[in-house]
Amino acid sequence: MDPERTEVRVLLRRVPFAGARVLEIGCGTGRLTRRIAGVSRSVTAIDHEEASIETAKRRQPASLRRKVRFEVRSGTALAYPAGTFDVVLLAWSL
């Protein structure tokens, strides 16, 4: 899947992830999360499928554990204070 990494290159070119507090909605197993977390200040990655979140947690490198938080949550139930994030990524989820 996308061995050319076109998707990540476009995202990193177009979205100012550097130093940002990011909410990723529809993170699945964390395929994109791992790529954007390296440059972001923090990433809250959510998905409504519990199994996907468990896989994402297992695959998360130790180096990113302090930056990334995975949660089982729907994109229509965002229980975060207003103005929490600099960037929201709807990852194949709208």
Place this chain on the structure above:
Amino acid sequence: MVHALEQTHRVLRPHGLLADLRPNRFTDPELAPPALPRICGIADGGETPAGELTKSEKNLASHRAASRAVDEALRRGLYALESVETFPFRYYFRSVAVLDQYISSTWRETSLEAASRLRLEIILSLNPQARILIIDPLRLNILRKP
């Protein structure tokens, strides 16, 4: 879906960015036909077209609704559209059986029509090194909260 965009608007700081990444099925949700994933056989650097994957009506309706929701959010002034970029997303499969498995496990609202299947089987039988390439058009909308 507009409700989801209202939620993201609330949790974004002022002037924060919403990046909406998804298949680019409908450049204009009111116009048919949809842009479907293209199927090719690839070998020796060349691509041989083998048709398109078919998506269910439910799947297409969902994509149409997503595009309409973004249009509605823009009309209501929740966001301003900063940029749109479209690009190809590629999947590679070694055989029709592997593609079938992926469709049944992951692309549940997708089907491979008989004519495309036959073309792929011919391409793969003529060259054991050939692979299957699926090219799905993606779209990245960059929206800014005022």
